[in-house]
Amino acid sequence: xxxxxxxxxxxxxxxxxxxxxxxxxxxxxxxxxxxxxxxxxxxxxxxxxxxxxxxxxxxxxxxxxxxxxxxxxxxxxxxxxxxxxxxxxxxxxxxxxxxxxxxxxxxxxxxxxxxxxxxxxxxxxxxxxxxxxxxxxxxxxxxxxxxxxxxxxxxxxxxxxxx
Ligand code: SF4
Numbered sequence: 001x002x003x004x005x006x007x008x009x010x011x012x013x014x015x016x017x018x019x020x021x022x023x024x025x026x027x028x029x030x031x032x033x034x035x036x037x038x039x040x041x042x043x044x045x046x047x048x049x050x051x052x053x054x055x056x057x058x059x060x061x062x063x064x065x066x067x068x069x070x071x072x073x074x075x076x077x078x079x080x081x082x083x084x085x086x087x088x089x090x091x092x093x094x095x096x097x098x099x100x101x102x103x104x105x106x107x108x109x110x111x112x113x114x115x116x117x118x119x120x121x122x123x124x125x126x127x128x129x130x131x132x133x134x135x136x137x138x139x140x141x142x143x144x145x146x147x148x149x150x151x152x153x154x155x156x157x158x159x160x161x162x163x
Pocket of ligand 1: 013014015016017146147148149151152153155156157158161
């Protein structure tokens with residue numbers, strides 16, 4: 001399985017989620033968190049933004065700011081800001097590898113907040129490590145052990161992990 005931005009996001013939340021997602025174990029589709037995320041994606045930015053596929057990654061928001069390309073992600077809450085930053089930096093790295101310099105922006109419509117993201121050499125090194133670990137996790141025969149964390153309470157996999 002190819003590494004993609006969603007797996008990078010999950011990696012920063014919970015490595016077990018990386019395994020479950022990559023093995024097609026679908027989370028609870030009735031979960032409110034999933035429903036709200038889909039709603040925001042489909043409604044808040046539908047008229048202004050395009051979804052662009054580039055290789056195995058998809059950007060929620062792409063626009064030109066002067067002569068600079070800006071890509072972005074729309075999220076329902078900045079609660080997962082750190083994971084979202086790494087997801088977007090992964091996209092910036094994919095573009096950079098294709099010779100396209102870009103910057104990023106995270107948009108939180110419910111909070112009326114924007115966070116600008118830039119890719120550094122240090123980030124690129126860290127992303128390479130993350131990619132290698134994601135590949136190890138997805139190739140593993142068993143999921144990583146449950147490590148209870150602050151995200152378990154609202155995780156769509158909680159029934160699967162704790163039933
Ligand atoms: S419930 Fe907790 S351990 Fe299980 S996938 Fe979600 S965050 Fe990870």
